[in-house]
Amino acid sequence: MTDDRIEAINSVVGRLIGREAKPLTLLGMPTPMIDISRANLHESKKEFLVEKAAVETVVEGLKSIVEQIVPSEEKDTPERKAMMQRLQIAIETKALQQVRHRNLDSAMDLAIKNIFETGFYFGSMRLIIAMYLIFNERLSELKEQEAQFWTVSSRPPNYYARTIALRLARVYARETGKRPTFGMSREGNFPSTDFGRTLEEVFRILEIKASVRNAATWVLDQLSEDDLRPARNALAAYLDLPEPKPSGLLNALSGR
Incomplete structure (x- = not known):
């Protein structure tokens, strides 16, 4: 403003x-x-539904990734455990090859470089899990807003x-x-x-x-x-x- x-x-x-x-x-x-910032609400139902659909898609995608790369003692077969060990070695090798060519132009570049060098496979896994939890929390907020604001029959x-x-x-x-x-x-x-x-x-x-x-x-x-x-x-x-x-x-x- x-x-x-x-x-x-x-x-x-x-x-x-x-x-x-x-x-x-x-x-x-x-x-x-006085505080003139907007509350975390939408101008129209169309605007709301666009965000809700995007967040739902992201949540489903992240959930699918988590299910594929996060170990599970209950579900993992010996074959799957062996596959994930091979995959981890392959991914770590490629990450270390890439990090040698990365420029450090910002603090963000340094943070990413640290993830590459300290264990890209598990470091990125933790970030993906964190993203899933945060986006899922946002989806819960949107569902709450939908129940309160966007299911009314009259114009809100x-x-x-x-x-x-x-x-x-x-x-x-x-x-x-x-x-x-x-x-x-x-x-x-x-x-x-x-x-x-x-x-x-x-x-x-x-x-x-x-x-x-x-x-x-x-x-x-x-x-x-x-x-x-x-x-x-x-x-x-x-x-x-x-x-x-x-x-x-x-x-x-x-x-x-």
């Missing part, structure tokens, strides 16, 4: 909470007064809009000790409260095309008494802590 957009976010949020100080990184770079809400509205509401509540309010002006179709106007402006800056009314109305029911308590310290205030655990955020965003 550009510095101009960060400055704009800080300006409108600062006016809302009465604190114009702008958080900086250790290098002096401006950062938003804009989760990024809800996330931003919830973060702004929590910052407002902790800074002021009050619950934000929302209403629409009788003179036109625009928010009539400070929180609503700020949320509308934040949506405009972030180019979020969603109903401010829907997001604000939803978020008012999500706040708890804990959200009204001041943050423990300045760092906690800046980070908008405590944040809910990922599963809690998913449940909150889905209205559960």
Whole structure:
């Protein structure tokens, strides 16, 4: 995000909470007064299904590799054990031949070289097992998201809009000790409260095309008494802590 957009976010949020100080990184770079990163969610069901299909394919491929190269005391026959010993020797020999011609241009090159020299067969096996476990964990997350978000019959809400509205509401509540309010002006179709106007402006800056009314109305029911308590310290205030655990955020965003 550009510095101009960060400055704009800080300006409108600062006016809302009465604190114009702008958080900086250790290098002096401006950062938003609210977390504006996207939750680990997708814009559409099509986008979600593309990732889920890719991860499923990777998991199946890695599982197949693991089953082929990882020894199994229960399943390995004498013939298979002999084959794997021959294969290990052949692979190690080729790995040592290749490593002599590898250039060390980065730390990553050095890490790969170490795997080649310290036992490529078993080193790569451990990496493949780690990849399988990590991708399988991601697949579990996607299945959880599918159950919560993408099996509904109606059109799902804009989760990024809800996330931003919830973060702004929590910052407002902790800074002021009050619950934000929302209403629409009788003179036109625009928010009539400070929180609503700020949320509308934040949506405009972030180019979020969603109903401010829907997001604000939803978020008012999500706040708890804990959200009204001041943050423990300045760092906690800046980070908008405590944040809910990922599963809690998913449940909150889905209205559960």
